[in-house]
Amino acid sequence: LNAGQFPLSILAMTPRAADLYRKGVYGNTMTANPRALDVAHAVLTAVDxxxxxxxxxxxxxxxxxxxxxxxxxxxxxxxxxxxxxxxxxxxxxxxxxxxxxxxxxxxxxxxxxxxxxxxxxxxxxxxxxxxxxxxxxxxxxxxxxxxxxxxxxxxxxxxxxxxx
Structure with missing residues (x-):
């Protein structure tokens, strides 16, 4: 999956591993930034x-x-x-x-x-x-x-x- 040619990386992890990350707003490709996720959501919504x-x-x-x-x-x-x-x-x-x-x-x-x-x-x-x-x-x-x-x-x- 990509976000319609928009840079996107997503990392899946267990809840235990996720708890090790500090919560906050990230802004680069490798941290699943909010804009990339919005674009990916729009692509997934459009694909019927x-x-x-x-x-x-x-x-x-x-x-x-x-x-x-x-x-x-x-x-x-x-x-x-x-x-x-x-x-x-x-x-x-x-x-x-x-x-x-x-x-x-x-x-x-x-x-x-x-x-x-x-x-x-x-x-x-x-x-x-x-x-x-x-x-x-x-x-x-x-x-x-x-x-x-x-x-x-x-x-x-x-x-x-x-x-x-």
Whole structure:
């Protein structure tokens, strides 16, 4: 659970452990500050059965489309994984750099796609809970464009000659 992309950390403990803490108002991410809890409550209140169903269905559709893209682009994407709408796709590290200067992540961001890196060489997608299939298709089109026309790792000429 997060608070709709608002920083939130919550620590669960037994009553005995809780009694050891001094009561007061805390104000940083790691102490479950009151604003973060208000935001989390609003998110939980807004998530109804329809939203939960979309998280599962749209998440499955997103993973299926990324897997199809992996096939279409001959292994440019080497792994697709995720739960619900927290999904990642690992890129072929020989051809693509997922993050940093001149990366696929940077390229996608410059083209309006809110994407972040995750793992060794992966792109992580965390779309909004009510995303539609049309919006997912748009994201997939942008990822396709980034992998076909976007930045690539430089090929070592010695390795390329040896392989030929």
């Amino acid at each position: 059965e329809s939203t939960r169903s979309n998280i599962v269905g749209a998440g499955n559709y997103l993973k299926e489309q990324l897997q199809q893209l992996a096939i279409e682009l001959d292994g440019a994407i080497t792994k697709v994984q995720g739960t619900g709408l927290l999904v990642s796709c690992e890129l072929d590290g020989q051809r693509y750099q997922a993050f940093g200067a001149g990366s696929t992540e940077e390229y996608l961001r410059h083209h309006g796609i809110g994407i972040i890196h995750g793992g060794k060489n992966s792109l992580r997608l965390t779309p909004h809970f009510n995303i539609t299939e049309a919006e997912i298709d748009l994201i997939i089109d942008h990822i396709r464009h980034a992998l076909v026309d976007g930045p690539k790792r430089a090929v070592n000429q010695n390795t390329a000659k040896t392989a030929a």
